Amino acid sequence: MLKKLRSSLFGLFLGFLLILPFKIQGQNEQKTPVPLISYIKTLEDKFDVKFSFINGDLEDITIAVPNNLVTLEEILEYIASQFQLKADKLSQRYYTLTKRTLVTICGKVLDNFAENTVPGATVEVFGTEIAFTTNPDGTFTLEDIPRNGVLKIRYLGYNTKYIGVENLIKSGGCPQILMAQHYEQLKEVIVYKFLTTGIIRESDASITLNTSEFGILPGLIEPDILQTVQALPGIKSIDETVSDINVRGGTNDQNLILWNGIKMYQSGHFFGLISAFNPYLTDKITVIKNGTPATFGDGVSSVIQMETDNELSDYFTGGAGFNFISGDIFGQIPITERIGLQFSARRSTTDFLNTPTYNKFFDRAFQDSKVTNQNNIAVDDDILRSENFFFYDFTGKLLYDISDQHQLRLNFISITNNLDYTENNLTDLETTNSLLDQNNLSVGGQLLSQWTNRLSSNLNVYYSRYNLDAESLFGNQVQLLFQNNQVLENAFKLDTDYELSDKLHLHSGYQYIETGIVNTTILTQPQFNSEIKGVIRIHAPHTEIGYRSDGNKFIGKAGVRFNYMENLGTFTKFLVEPRLNMSFRLANYLRGEVLGEFKSQTTNQIIDLEQNFLGIEKRRWILSDDNTLPITQSKQGSMGINYEKNNFYLGLEGFYKKVDGISTSTQGFQNQNQFNGEIGSYDVKGIEFLINKKGNNYSSWLSYTYNKNDYTFETIIPNSFPNNLDIRHTLTFAGTYSYKNLQVGLGANFRTGKPFTEPEDGNLALDTSVFPVRINYKSPNSSRLPEYLRVDASAIYKFDIGRNVKANAGVSILNMTNRKNSLNKYYRVNEDNEIEAVESISLGITPNVSFRIHF
Structure with a gap:
């Protein structure tokens, strides 16, 4: 009985529990x-x-x-x-x-089937700076927003959705917002991502750098554009600068450097130690070593093309920062729905603030050379130095969307270096003063038009002016040497692109470029005046056809550029330059490529002696005259393979390049041939190898480059000898690691020494039978500097200051082992008719610190 009663009570209790939720509900x-x-x-x-x-x-x-x-x-x-x-x-x-005028709303973002939440979607009040990202469950809450506002909700892979705040309120509570998925038929793109985030090797063998996605590289705490490109195989700087980048054995003047389609004649600050281009507005950098599209002329070694962001921003974005050398600010400002403005400004702190980084850079630019006499004993003069040095740069861009089919972009850039430098030699009581004013000013306009679904065009017009004033007062303020180098360039470029079919497209255009260069030299004792002017005009129609097969088994481009050149009063010349670029599938994950090109250029830089202007600035632009300096022409071919699977990349490329029409005055000779102005050529045979393994939070790589680079001058004995830039072996091993908000990088760079020419041994070293006394040299470039080794490290920590303000702090150390690498060595005769060896030494251990905010 008791058992039955307990069972009945238990059943009633269970029933009550089951009924209770329904009653509450x-x-x-x-x-x-x-x-x-x-x-x-x-x-x-x-x-x-x-x-x-x-x-x-x-x-x-x-x-x-x-x-x-x-x-x-x-x-x-x-x-x-x-x-x-x-x-x-x-x-x-x-x-x-x-x-209420200001309201608080909430919602939940789902896909259009109302099944999956959309976390991380951007919810912003259109036309304001108010923005939020949805939570992991797709929800969001916005407080104190205008009741008459409009929400703009966007997420990658979904169509952007606009919804009125009032409509959302009328739905009541926290309504569900459904977003339709965006479907688009895209062609498969073959790219290889390596080294660090933001560096991509495209299917046409060009390298793309996206600065907004850029990670970290050893030694860099900011994405310095021209320092970053030196991390790529086949690209380096023999003297550790960005103003002397050597691509596959070529000199710096053989690189075509473009900023928003404008040719740049100045690329560096602090005498080449810092890039002159603000990386935070630069959206994309493209580096081309071979297989150059027909639209690019000039630059027989490479093309480095920089493009700032070309899209209007819906709200203000910007940032600012400083390091131990300079401070900068940049921003993008929406003015109306169709007009926007971009700007950047940077100025050095070097004229009012001494930092460890500045002191090391100063030593590298002015002091850090070792002078020894013929007995290899150091020559230590007691020298008192003083300097006033600063640099700055400005950029501006006006973006105007005339309509959905036509976009107008106006560009402006100004780059300036100023130096006043004095040396007082307390031993012989001599004073030397050098003044330097170097600037580049460029303005340009671009009209981008989409005429039909298949036809588009790009019209680019620009004016560029480069000016260098260098003055040296020496001999106890008696002898004055003044040099001026001025480049004026006007250009009109029209490019069109027409899709003949889904697989075939035609790219054609016409370019007119007028370049004028003036070189003025004034010497007071002995008196000498010289002014050399020249103007070259180039008319260059070009065309190129591209084909892409099903499944991208074959991707190819073939083009030709026609150059009609005239140097007023000197010569006219017609050159045909074919271009070829092919990529094809060899097997799964494995592709091969064949590249080739003919190129030419009519502007070069002559290199003065190191001792001019205390070694501060020694490069001046000149024009080809087809006599003392012919048009420089190159032919290059290469073959390579690329393999990528599971974040493992391996690339191997072999190339051959021959460059004709070079002069000893443009190659930086510092031996018996430096004044001859002989005309010759050089050829480079090389291999570039890169292996890279990446994980979720790390990347490590090993690159190796072999170059055999030889000159040929018919009037020099011997006719063939190593190029001044003949670096046979270059090896880089580096890695990066990320942990939460911390990124670190460590890398080592090794290369064999560059060639140089030594004097003859013993009494044969000096020729005293002539005046002035002359050095007798051994065979050109028959000696080599010691091997070069540098270890760099860097670290960046990212954090949030506010909801819309992000910050990062970084520290880097260049040459952390403090190894004294020899960069160059040459010889001169002093006042006592003795030979002195002057050896340029690399940067010592160089720390740098930066702090940046982005909003």
């Missing part, structure tokens, strides 16, 4: 939704009150009040919170209902 159950205006009339009758409101504010709103809300205050509080209204009690019987 029923108490909170909402009624069927009714129009809000009708519901308010019901409240007036039920509670004997009167409401004052504007019908337009409440129409189209329906409401279902939960049953558990019974008092008038509870019901009004619920209505106000659901529909962002304000309920005011005027008296015991009279109330008002009005809309």
Whole structure:
């Protein structure tokens, strides 16, 4: 009996538990939704009150009040919170209902099937800086936003959705917002991502650097554009500068450097130790070593093309930062829906603040050379030095979307270096003063047009002016040497692209470039005046056809560029330059490529003696005259393979390049041939190898480059000898690692020494039978400097200052082992008719610190 009673009680208790949730749910159950205006009339009758409101504010709103809300205050509080209204009690019987101007809303973003949440979607109030990203469950809340505003919700892979804040409020509560997935048929793109984030090797063998996605490289705490490109195989700087980048054995003047389509004649600050281009507005950098598209002329070694962001921004973005050398600021400002402005400015702190980094850079530029006499004994003069040095750069870009089919872009850049440097030799009581003013000013306009779905065009017009004034007062302020180098360039370029079919497209265009260069030299003792002017005009139609097979088994481009050149009063010349670029699948994950090109250039840099201007600036631009300096022409071919699978990349490329029309005055000779102006050529045979393994938070790589680079000068004995840039072996091993907000990088760079020429041994070293006394040299470039080794490290920590303000702090150490690498060595005769060896030494251990904010 007791057992039956217990069973009955247990059954009743269980039934009560099962019924209880339904009873509770029923108490909170909402009624069927009714129009809000009708519901308010019901409240007036039920509670004997009167409401004052504007019908337009409440129409189209329906409401279902939960049953558990019974008092008038509870019901009004619920209505106000659901529909962002304000309920005011005027008296015991009279109330008002009005809309709030600033409201708080919430919602949940889902896909269009209402099945999957969309975390990380950007929800912004259109036309303002108010923005938020959805939580992991797809929800968001925005406070104090305009009631008449519009929300813009976007996420990669979905169509952007616009919804009025008022419409969201009328839905009540936190409604679901459904986003439609974006479907687009895309052609497969073959790219290889390596080294660090933001560096991509394209299917046409060009390298793309996206600065907004850029990670970290050893020794760099900021994405210095021209320092970054030196991390790529086949690209280096023999003297550790960005103004002397050597691509596959070529000199720096053989690189075509473009900024928004404008040719740059100045690329560095602090005498080449720092890039002159702000990386934070530069959206994309393209580096081409071979297989150059027909649209690019000039630059027989490479093309380095920089492009700033070309899209209008919906809201203001920008940033600022400083390091131990300079400070900068940049921003993108939306003016209207169709007009925007970009700007950047940077200035050095070197003229009012001495830092460890500045002191090391200063030593590298002016002091850090070792002078020894013919007995290899150091020559230590007691020298007192003083300097006033600073640099700055500005860029600006106006973006105007004339219509959906036509975009106008106006570009401006200004780069300046100024130096006043004095040496007082306390031993022989001599004073030497050098002044340097170097600047580049360029303005240009681009009109981008999409005429049809298949036809587009790019019209580019620009004016560029480069000026170098260098003055040296020496011999106790008696002898003055002044040099001026000025380059003026005007250009008109039109490029068109037409899709003949889904697989075939045609790229054609025409370019007109007029370049004028003036070189002025004034020497007071002995008196000498010289002014050399020249103008070259180039007309260059070009065309190129591209083909892409199904599944990208074969991707190819073949083109030709026609150059009609005229140097006024000197020569006219017509050159045909074919270009070839092919990529094809060899097997799964393995592709081969064949590249080839003919190129030419009419501008070069002559290199003065190191001792001019205390070694501060020794390069001046000149024009080819087809006599003392012919048009420089190159032919290059290469073959390579690329393999990538599971974040493992391996690339191997062999190439051969021959460059004709070079002069000893443009190659930096510092031996018996430096004054001859002989004309010759050089050829380079090389191999570039890269292996890279990446994981979720690390990347490690090993690169190796072999170059055999030889000159040929028919009038020099011997006819063939190693190039001044003949670096046979270059090896780089580096890695990066990320842990949460911390990124670190460590790398080592090794290369064999560059060639140089030594004097003859013993008494044969000096020729005293001539005046001035002359050095007798051994065979050109028959000696080599010691091997070069440098270890660099860097670290960056990222953190948030506020909801829309991000920051990072970085520290780097260049040459952390403090190894004294020899960069160059040459010889001179002093006042006592003795031979002195002057050896340029690399940067010592160089720390740098930076802090940046982005908003």
